[in-house]
Amino acid sequence: xxxxxxxxxxxxxxxxxxxxxxxxxxxxxxxxxxxxxxxxxxxxxxxxxxxxxxxxxxxxxxxxxxxxxxxxxxxxxxxxxxxxxxxxxxxxxxxxxxxxxxxxxxxxxxxxxxxxxxxxxxxxxxxxxxxxxxxxxxxxxxxxxxxxxxxxxxxxxxxxxxxxxxxxxxxxxxxxxxxxxxxxxxxxxxxxxxxxxxxxxxxxxxxxxxxxxxxxxxxxxxxxxxxxxxxxxxxxxx
Numbered sequence: 001x002x003x004x005x006x007x008x009x010x011x012x013x014x015x016x017x018x019x020x021x022x023x024x025x026x027x028x029x030x031x032x033x034x035x036x037x038x039x040x041x042x043x044x045x046x047x048x049x050x051x052x053x054x055x056x057x058x059x060x061x062x063x064x065x066x067x068x069x070x071x072x073x074x075x076x077x078x079x080x081x082x083x084x085x086x087x088x089x090x091x092x093x094x095x096x097x098x099x100x101x102x103x104x105x106x107x108x109x110x111x112x113x114x115x116x117x118x119x120x121x122x123x124x125x126x127x128x129x130x131x132x133x134x135x136x137x138x139x140x141x142x143x144x145x146x147x148x149x150x151x152x153x154x155x156x157x158x159x160x161x162x163x164x165x166x167x168x169x170x171x172x173x174x175x176x177x178x179x180x181x182x183x184x185x186x187x188x189x190x191x192x193x194x195x196x197x198x199x200x201x202x203x204x205x206x207x208x209x210x211x212x213x214x215x216x217x218x219x220x221x222x223x224x225x226x227x228x229x230x231x232x233x234x235x236x237x238x
Contacts, residue, residue, distance in 0.1 A: 041142055045103050045214040048087070050152040051112070052139040054095040059123055059133060061093040063179050070122035071096070075208045077118055084111025085210035087217055088156045090180035092163065097156040099149075101212050112138060149221040155233040157182055165232045173230050184209040189226035 043049055055062065062071065071091055078086050083103035090097050102108035120133040143149045155162070160177040164170070174192040176182040182195075183202035191199070212218050 042105050043102055043108050043142055045101060048143045048149055048217050049100045050141045050143060051098045051100050052095060054135045055133055056135050059127060062091050063093055066126050067123060068179055070126055071119060072208055074115055074118040074122060076206050078115045079207050079210045081111045083107035085212060087209055087212050088153055088181050088185060090156050090159045090177060092159055097159055099152055099156050101214055101217055146216060146220040146224050149216045150224040153221060154227045154231055157185060158231055158233050162233050176229060181209045187226050189228045191229055
């Protein structure tokens with residue numbers, strides 16, 4: 001008599017789970033991976049930070065009256081933060097730049113979180129939409145030397161001139177970007193008299209920047225020269 005064969009258990013597989021060569025989500029060219037979710041570098045009052053926030057395509061342009069009002073309200077609220085100071089800023093079509101000073105990495109994180117939440121709610125309300133506002137985490141670059149800080153401040157305040165130069169568009173000499181914190185900046189080398197009078201009127205309203213406390217933002221950067229209104233800033237390090 002032939003021996004009985006041992007029954008074999010069938011295992012249903014659907015191509016999911018378990019390790020196998022080539023498994024897992026494939027890289028996508030569409031996915032924006034410029035700002036990776038890795039640990040942030042440590043910051044302190046001694047090291048100002050250049051921050052860039054980019055918004056989703058459906059929210060552009062930010063350089064409209066209602067959206068600028070929302071952003072400025074968020075900036076005024078951020079000025080009251082403890083241990084977190086937005087010192088310079090500018091609004092471009094699809095992104096914002098800011099020079100930020102924070103007493104610690106934790107205060108930078110909390111300050112940026114509060115600012116981004118207020119900003120997202122306000123921009124969504126104006127646009128009549130819900131959902132994410134920013135395309136990615138904010139990008140930051142720490143400035144550790146007077147030269148780096150001067151370059152960052154010029155890059156932020158004169159960012160519109162940089163974009164205009166890249167697009168081969170002319171900008172009037174002596175013009176200052178109204179969608180920036182130019183009026184609160186006290187380091188201009190050649191601010192025209194008419195602009196200086198306008199700056200005094202702007203500063204009479206509620207502050208939209210905070211006063212720096214660290215040496216680099218107060219004194220150090222000036223050793224590399226004041227900033228000219230007509231400068232075209234070079235690209236900042238990323």
